[in-house]
Amino acid sequence: MPPAASLRRKRTPSFDSKLVSLLDAAARVFAVDGYDKASMRRVAGEAGLSLAGVYHYCAGKEELLYYIQFHTFDSLLRGLEECTANVAGPRQRLAAAVRNHVRHFGENMAAFKVCARELEALRGKPYRDVHALRRAYFDALHAIVKELRPKSGAHRDSWLATANLFGMINWFYQWYGAGRGKVALDVLAEQQVALFLDGYADPALRAIRGHA
Amino acid sequence: MPPAASLRRKRTPSFDSKLVSLLDAAARVFAVDGYDKASMRRVAGEAGLSLAGVYHYCAGKEELLYYIQFHTFDSLLRGLEECTANVAGPRQRLAAAVRNHVRHFGENMAAFKVCARELEALRGKPYRDVHALRRAYFDALHAIVKELRPKSGAHRDSWLATANLFGMINWFYQWYGAGRGKVALDVLAEQQVALFLDGYADPALRAIRGHA
DNA sequence: CGCTTCCGTTCGAACGTTCGTTCGATAAGT
């Protein structure tokens, strides 16, 4: 599946499949070296192509990054819409959303790392295209958060809470898979939802609200 | 204050102050362009020096990044120790810690952005030096989190909770200062602590624990 | 079938640019 409907003339079935594997290789290289430091020669090597061969499948380095980011956020957004469509309560909808996010991460760790780290590497229209998807994804999660807005304790900011939720579920690419990575992804998602909804503190101690 | 006690022979008072302003300029350039893409020519321009002049104050590009990261985490850790030394309850200790983190961020936004984004850019001993500071900082926060461990509901993981707390307070460099940045930093810190401790959900709805 | 033509695919080699770094010289301060 090509990430964006490009205006390419000829697309053999083998062309598309090789493009996908090229994007996979590029995501791996970008994830390890970082987009700027990564070289097209290394991408070519990882993809089993010559340097010039890469340019048969893409217009350049920037387009590779654009494809990776667009495809990642697009499938993330589609997955979110699917898995929250028939779920009733706001708590369950949020749980499904976080599960979708964490699972997508687990299935495509390299691309996610690239998306989390290189958000500002693109410029112009490619940036705006990806930004629109990001915005749509954020708004979708924000809408779910707003649904469970507490009527009591009205001094909570749903936007800020959503931003912090993104902090939780986007930051863990930094530590997952290195030493402490034994946690199963579904367990992780569940704990993150529980932490976001109910907090970490002991309910018994919650009465003493810290201002003593 | 020079970030690390280097084995430099002569250090005029003016040398140190110019090094600090060079590091400031480098942090700004690294924050905007990213470490790899940023050029020493741009750093020199931002610092009001010629390209060759920069190399009178540092050994190279890597050392600039090392100084920035080391100094940032070092002052972050020192600030944490200071501001939690005479605070009693675990909730207040956590609140003080997050306030310290967020305030440091606000005072040195560029350096923080660099530290959050370029954690894996260094290699060898410089990396290990910074990593030791990062680890010490994480352990200090983890210790605070463990203090408020709930005895009931024992299925919570304090390490995981701390990692997610870091996600909240490290991720907001992504959105702070762009459009929605009207929130005061102390208010932000307070909301983050409240979210981490008590969660976002309405206590009234908390009885229906989502499994209906 | 044999031959030619075309097109998707792949590559080695090179081009022009930018990068981090170094060198030697020139002032300025003590």
Add this chain to the structure above:
DNA sequence: ACTTATCGAACGAACGTTCGAACGGAAGCG
């Protein structure tokens, strides 16, 4: 005179990208 500070100019390496040529299979035609 000696050290510090500063700079213009250059070096070698690595980068993204391009070009022209070769290979290979499918289609058109006798």
